[in-house]
Amino acid sequence: MATIFELIDLRSFSNLWFWIALAVVWSSASHFVMGVPFDMVMRAHRKGGQVEADLRELVRINAGRMLYIADNAGVIVVGVLSFVLTVLGILGFFYWVEFCQALLLIGFPMSLVWLLSVRxxxxxxxxxxxxxxxxxxxxxxxxxxxxxxxxxVLVTAFWGMYVNASLGVLGG
Structure with a gap:
């Protein structure tokens, strides 16, 4: 049982998997703009024709899907997201649960991305x-x-360095 807890380390900022996940989250967020792969946007801009028509249709579909979710469940999504982010903030920064700090440092900026995408x-x-x-x-x-x-990523890196330095000084 101890091996499982060693493998699943909840000390996020010293864990390589957290930093890989952070990179994947932001790489995916900047590649899939409103759910549309950005390489398709660039290809449609260069080539036009059928690729451009496909892009227009994909943008229409994804915009409609996002607006449907925002209009029909937006209040619930905002309420649940606010609750989750608040709980993560309290657990992370008041009770000093590092895993919750890490999730908040990913979740809060991603909520801003969602709001911008809906707009x-x-x-x-x-x-x-x-x-x-x-x-x-x-x-x-x-x-x-x-x-x-x-x-x-900059704020997360600085906060992670601070937490790791603090835990190193305190003895973990």
Missing amino acids: TARRIAGQELTMAQIYSRLRGLRLAIQAIGMLA
Whole structure:
């Protein structure tokens, strides 16, 4: 039983798997903008034609899906997300549960990404946009997601170094 707990270490900031998961989360968030793979956006912008038509349809489908979720369950999602983030914050920073700190440092910025994605979906679905405008909106959203991701990784890295240094000084 002790081997299992050694394998599943809840001291997140000293665990390589946490940092791999953090990289995967932000890499995926910046690649799948509103659920649309960004390489498809770039390919459609370069080639046009059928790829562009496919992109327009995929953006329409994903924007509709996001707005359906936001309109029908948005209040519940925001309430549950607020509750979970609050619990993680209290457990993480008041009771000093490192695993909860790590989850909060991933979850809070990702909630901002979700809000920006819903806002962009509303802007796209609310108008009849040209492909140039769709490209512009998706690029802008990706840039915002990357900025949030860079700041989140920076804050997480600094906080992780602080926690690891504190635990090293205190003797773990």
